[in-house]
Amino acid sequence: MSKYIVLILIFLLSFTLNVEAGNPDRQGQAGAYELLLNPYARSSGLKGLVTGTVKGIESLRVNPAGLSFMGKTQLVLARTFYLRGSDISISGLGIGQRMSDKGVLGISLMSVDFGEIEVTTTDFPDGLGAQYRPLFFNLGLAYAHQFSERITTGLTLRLISESAQNVNAFGFAIDAGIQYHTNNFHLGISLRNIGAPLKFSGDGTAFVGSSPPTHLNPVGGNDTYTVGIRENPFELPSQLNIGIGYDWKLVEDLHRLTFMGNFTANSFSKDQYGLGIEYSLKEMFMLRVGYQYEAGMLDVEKRTNAHTGLGAGVSLEVPIK
Numbered sequence: 076m077s078k079y080i081v082l083i084l085i086f087l088l089s090f091t092l093n094v095e096a097g098n099p100d101r102q103g104q105a106g107a108y109e110l111l112l113n114p115y116a117r118s119s120g121l122k123g124l125v126t127g128t129v130k131g132i133e134s135l136r137v138n139p140a141g142l143s144f145m146g147k148t149q150l151v152l153a154r155t156f157y158l159r160g161s162d163i164s165i166s167g168l169g170i171g172q173r174m175s176d177k178g179v180l181g182i183s184l185m186s187v188d189f190g191e192i193e194v195t196t197t198d199f200p201d202g203l204g205a206q207y208r209p210l211f212f213n214l215g216l217a218y219a220h221q222f223s224e225r226i227t228t229g230l231t232l233r234l235i236s237e238s239a240q241n242v243n244a245f246g247f248a249i250d251a252g253i254q255y256h257t258n259n260f261h262l263g264i265s266l267r268n269i270g271a272p273l274k275f276s277g278d279g280t281a282f283v284g285s286s287p288p289t290h291l292n293p294v295g296g297n298d299t300y301t302v303g304i305r306e307n308p309f310e311l312p313s314q315l316n317i318g319i320g321y322d323w324k325l326v327e328d329l330h331r332l333t334f335m336g337n338f339t340a341n342s343f344s345k346d347q348y349g350l351g352i353e354y355s356l357k358e359m360f361m362l363r364v365g366y367q368y369e370a371g372m373l374d375v376e377k378r379t380n381a382h383t384g385l386g387a388g389v390s391l392e393v394p395i396k
Contacts, residue, residue: 101342101343102343102344102345102379103343103344104309104310104343105309105310105311105312105313105342105343106237106244106273106309106310106311106312107235107237107246107248107268107273107309107311107312108312109185109187109211109213109237110213110233110235110248110267110268110311110312111268111312111314112157112165112185112187113133113136113137114136114153114154114155114165114166114167114185115132115133115136115151115153115167115169116153116155116388116390117133117363117388117390118133118136118137119155119386119388120363120364120365120386120387120388120389121335121351121353121363121364121365121386121388122349122351122365122366122367122382122386123136123137123337123339123349123365123367124318124335124336124337124349124350124351124365124367125137125138125318125320125335125337125351126138126252126263126264126265126316126317126318126337127254127255127261127262127263127318127319127320127335127337128141128261128263128318128320128333128335129141129263130144130145131144131145131149131151131171132145132149132150132151132169132170132171132181132183133151133169134219134229134252135169135181135183135215135217135231135250136167136183136185137265137316138229138252138254138263138264138265138316138318139181139217139219139229139230139231139250139251139252139265140219140227140228140229140252140253140254140263140265141219141227141229141252141254141263142171142179142181142217142218142219142229143177143179143219143220143221143227143229143254144227145171145173145179146173147172147173148170148171148172148173149169149170149171150169150170150171151167151168151169151170152167152168153165153166153167153168153169154166154167155167157187158381162189162190163187163188163189163190164187164188164190165185165186165187165188166185166186166188167183167184167185168183168184168185169181169182169183169184170182170183176221177220177221177222178218178219178220178221179218179219179220180216180217180218181215181216181217181218181219181231182214182215182216182217183214183215183217183231184212184213184214184215185212185213186210186211186212187211187212188208189208189209189211190208191206191207191208192206192207192208192209193205193206194206194207194240207239207240209237209238209239210236210237210238210239211236211237211238212236213233213234213235213236213248214233214234215231215232215233215234215250216231216232216233217229217230217231217232217250218230224256225255225256225257226253226254226255226256227253227254227256228251228252228253228254229250229251229252229253230249230250230251230252231249231250231251232247232248232249233247233248233249233250234246234247235247235248235270235273235311237273237275239279240279241277241278241279242275242276242277242278242279242280243275243276243277244273244274244275244276245273246270246271246272246273246311247270247271248267248268248269248270248311249269249270250265250266250267250268250269251265251266251269252264252265252266253265258322259321259322259323259324260319260320260321260322261318261319261320261321261322262318262319262320263316263317263318263319264315264316264317264318265315265316266313266314266315266316267313267314267315267316268311268312268313268314269311269313270311272308272309272310272311273308273309273311274306274307274308274309275306276306280303280304280306281301281302281303281304282301282302282304283299283300283301283302284299284300284301284302285299285300310342310343312341312342312343312344313341313342313343314339314340314341314342315339315340316337316338316339316340317337317338318335318336318337318338319335319336319337320333320334320335320336321333321334328357329356329357330354330355330356331353331354331355331358332352332353332354332355333352333353333355334350334351334352335349335350335351335352335353335365336349336350336351337349337350337351337367339367344369344379344380345369345370345371345379345380346369346370347367347368347369348367348368348369349365349366349367349368350365350366351363351364351365351366351386352364352365358392359391359392359393359394360390360391360392361389361390361391361392362387362388362389363387363388363389363390364385364386364387364388365385365386365387366384366385366386367382367386
């Protein structure tokens with residue numbers, strides 16, 4: 076099993092040489108951007124700059140290789156209010172189970188709730204008095220393997236579903252990653268959202284029309300027929316992440332400072348660079364802050380990202396035996 080995982084990882088990571096990242100001409104041409112959202116608090120507090128240091132269930136949204144660093148069982152529930160005031164929320168569920176000394180199996184489920192949206196038509200632009208609720212979710216099955224004390228790898232197969240009224244799209248994506256650890260240094264590489272293009276289909280892609288005028292029937296409209304709309308497929312927002320981290324232990328098992336750096340190459344948006352730092356007291360109380368930059372982010376007229384400030388977070392862990 077582990078040999079096949081390594082071969083798949085090498086095959087996928089070899090695509091990093093051909094990733095066309097940060098191309099402004101392709102910006103906004105992908106879909107399924109919910110795959111880039113992270114419902115978990117710890118990694119979100121660091122702006123996702125944890126490719127080399129993430130551990131446990133949260134790694135399934137960043138680098139699946141980090142799944143190896145967990146105990147026997149782990150369960151994580153998350154609820155996130157996204158773009159406050161827009162009524163958009165994200166729910167996350169992650170379950171991890173150690174299968175052997177080297178292997179860990181994980182399952183993650185994430186859904187996006189857009190709230191109720193008014194149904195409008197060209198004849199009734201103010202609404203029909205009815206609402207609909209889009210449903211976007213993805214389900215991931217992951218396996219991580221620890222080859223040695225320093226090297227871990229992971230692979231995630233993710234089902235993607237998007238539906239709204241009478242249209243829907245289904246597809247699959249693969250995430251792959253690797254991490255290298257020493258006593259103080261951490262290095263991680265992950266390739267995310269690699270898969271075939273998605274395409275919407277369903278009754279919502281058709282409408283009922285009338286027959287056009289002809290020389291025999293100048294008025295037209297005597298016959299009705301169903302007109303189908305050809306939907307164009309859309310690519311997944313694939314990205315390459317490279318992250319490093321360094322642990323500075325001020326007092327052994329008491330104070331820890333972790334410095335992190337991360338580079339993200341996006342195939343359909345701008346490249347991103349970030350720095351983060353986390354302070355830990357006895358691995359029970361933690362403070363973290365991160366900042367991620369992309370070209371034009373500080374210019375209001377050129378800005379293309381809603382996230383323009385710092386990310387920060389606080390964690391308090393209470394050990395229970």
